[in-house]
Amino acid sequence: MAQQMGNQPLIVLSEDSQRTSGKDAQSMNIQAGKAVAESVRTTLGPKGMDKMLVDSTGNVIVTNDGVTLLSEMEIDHPAADMIVEVAETQEDEVGDGTTSAVVIAGELLSQAEELLDQDIHATTLAQGYRQAAEEATEALEEVAIDVEEDDDEILEQIAATAMTGKGAESARDLLSRLVVEAVQAVADDDGVDTDNIKVEKVVGGSIENSELVEGVIIDKERVSDSMPYFAEDADVAIIDGDLEIKETEIDAEVNVTDPDQLEQFLEQEEQQLKEMAEGIAAAGADVVFVDGGIDDMAQHYLAQEGIIAVRRVKASDQSQLARATGATPVSSVDDLTEDDLGFAGSVAQKEIAGDQRIFVEDVDDAKAVTLILRGGTDHVIDEVDRAIEDSLGVVRTTLEDGKVVAGGGAPEVDLSLSLRDYADSVGGREQLAVEAFADALEVIPRTLAENAGLDPIDSLVELRADHDAGDTSSGLDAYTGDTIDMAEEGVYEPLRVKTQAIESATEAAVMLLRIDDVIAAGDLAVADDDDDEDMPAGGPGGMGGGMGGMGGGMGGMM
Structure with missing residues (x-):
């Protein structure tokens, strides 16, 4: 930061520092958040693809799991890190829905970008987003379905839904039954501590050879x-x-x-x-x-x-x-x-x-049990283990809360319609932020359709029509492309997976939008669209190519 004093500029920040301000800072943070969401977006849903990660020592991880991807990727941009935290919070709280949470956060930032361009203030946006998130949480409670602790059928369906699209899919009926038995065995008056379920990975045999040992x-x-x-x-x-x-x-x-x-x-x-x-x-x-x-x-x-x-x-x-x-x-x-x-x-x-x-x-x-996971190779078994972790988390959450919602993009479409109605009652410019929030939630069914090779617009139009007609659990069948009743189909997710995803995605998006100045002690690099090499923060030319010793490169900051 340079301040003119007489003819001599006063240097406040060190020469190595970089500073991005105003619209440039917002734009940089939004791009970083969107880039993180984009990196996991193709893994969402039953037809989501896997990613292969190779670390600096040559270790290979093949996974479809959002939080594993993000924590293993070496992300060193501070704004991107804040989006990764959304996934980690989601994993700690409920064990599943990490990809959904990150994709929603990315879409909230994307929608905000358009409103910022229309000169709507970031604080107004933040206020509108928070109101929308609160309304969304209440609307979700209304469509939630109660589940009894001993309702094995629904619990197994919830466990199976969490495994869908991951490596465990081939034996998910067996695995979801084992998961439910394991969680019920360790449940006690204090709730469910999944640390009491030990997962023993054994290479050899097939996934179908997995078993639960009560002990x-x-x-x-x-x-x-x-x-x-x-x-x-x-x-x-x-x-x-x-x-x-x-x-x-x-x-x-x-x-x-x-x-x-x-x-x-x-x-x-x-x-x-x-x-x-x-x-x-x-x-x-x-x-x-x-x-x-x-x-x-x-x-x-x-x-x-x-x-x-x-x-x-x-x-x-x-x-x-x-x-x-x-x-x-x-x-x-x-x-x-x-x-x-x-x-x-x-x-x-x-x-x-x-x-x-x-x-x-x-x-x-047996208040402590062991799940023996079998699989042909280390990579297969590691991915099955990650699917089981998610599955254990959702069954635990369901037993604790006793509430679930239909899956397949159904709650998001329902929320989107509810929020558009709610937006009419919100005064001022916040109304536009609430509408943007409603649009952002539709990224989930849209992405499910895209990953399944379907036309996202046609799918979304059909889903909206069903929900308008009062079918609150209508979701997208990724295999046939039809819209079907997800509750009848047995595709359920715990209520807390959805509420937590919306809350943490909103908090992260709001926090990033409210930042209008990024002052970095060293080099802050963001990969450009062509992934050729790192460019200075703020985009090409945005920062005066490394700040020119923080004096000449600052231009309007003098």
């Missing part, structure tokens, strides 16, 4: 081959420590003067380890899971007692074991009593796709 699978083997392979009706102990002799923390020097003394030392250590094993046996444990290491001698004595021992069990696995079996983790063998033990009908070491794992099954009340 926990630990990706470890028993520590010694002389221990039993399995234990029926097993009492389970969890020790949050080691079965080893503790090293002294103080540096001590012991002079051994004759071999008998050394022998005594060793015997003493051996005796301590033997007592540990006997302590576990005395408490009545058949299986012990240890957080740390297990000394070789302790392994020997545990095997003699017929106890299965597993070492270096992760903290997350330990908490799942505790939840599944009812065991109380203790910090040392001395604290272990019969009351601390959990129960499992079967603990066994089994082979799955060439790997040995410990299966803890047949627990009294």
Whole structure:
């Protein structure tokens, strides 16, 4: 920033800084937001395409999942980053609808661009957008359908809808059933914590070989081959420590003067380890899971007692074991009593796709379960895992809220019509912003049609006609191109997926529109339309080609 003082310009910002102001700043932020939305737009819907991402180390990810795409892409434009946050918030809150949220945010910015060109102030736009978002949320509540916790059919349809268009589609009937069973198993009075559903990925076999284990699978083997392979009706102990002799923390020097003394030392250590094993046996444990290491001698004595021992069990696995079996983790063998033990009908070491794992099954009340996902290759299984994550999220959300809406673009068309009616009652220039918001929501059915190879205008006209006639759940069938009743077809999404997408997209768009000055400490680059190379912020020539030392390049800023 330069200010003229006499004949000498006063330099306020450093030479490396770049500053874009007014319309240029708004335009730059809008372009960045639109570019992010455009990058994920083709993945939307049942016929959405996948993207292949290759990172700097050569790792490959093939995905259809919006949030995975955006978080793995190396985006370093601050405005684009704010749109990525929309996807991340959506993922954290509801687990699905990330692409929709980003596409809506991009379209809100696109619509705003036209109004800004007509000299409507950004603050007026922001006010109108907020009013529209509030009205949209209320209108969604009105068309929402109530779902009972035990309505398995609708829950499975919701799970299947979240997987549509992702790699899991070939076996989505099986997977959606497993997802619903898993979520119902871990649901308790405090709600649903999907961390209690462990997803174990096993390469080999096909997706149809996936299964749900009511219990926990630990990706470890028993520590010694002389221990039993399995234990029926097993009492389970969890020790949050080691079965080893503790090293002294103080540096001590012991002079051994004759071999008998050394022998005594060793015997003493051996005796301590033997007592540990006997302590576990005395408490009545058949299986012990240890957080740390297990000394070789302790392994020997545990095997003699017929106890299965597993070492270096992760903290997350330990908490799942505790939840599944009812065991109380203790910090040392001395604290272990019969009351601390959990129960499992079967603990066994089994082979799955060439790997040995410990299966803890047949627990009294499986409050922790494991979903074994199978697939032909790592890439397939990773994408199925991402689809399952989304699916778990939507079933959890539905159980918590008990409300769903029809999918297939139906709620967006309905909202668009409601908002146009509402716009008439909004005074002032905000009315134009509300109408722009209504237009922006139609990007969802329009994109669904485009990705399915259909004519977006024809599809939209048909959908509007259906909704005008009062059919609130009429949506687009991407496979046939017809408009059908999505509720009858069983295409549902949780209400919160839609409300969250609209709220976070609106907040991000409003925040970007209200920025009229971007001051960057270093080089701020935006890729140009031809993707040839990075250009200075504000577009070619917009910033005086790197600011000319922030003096001559500023022109009107003097």
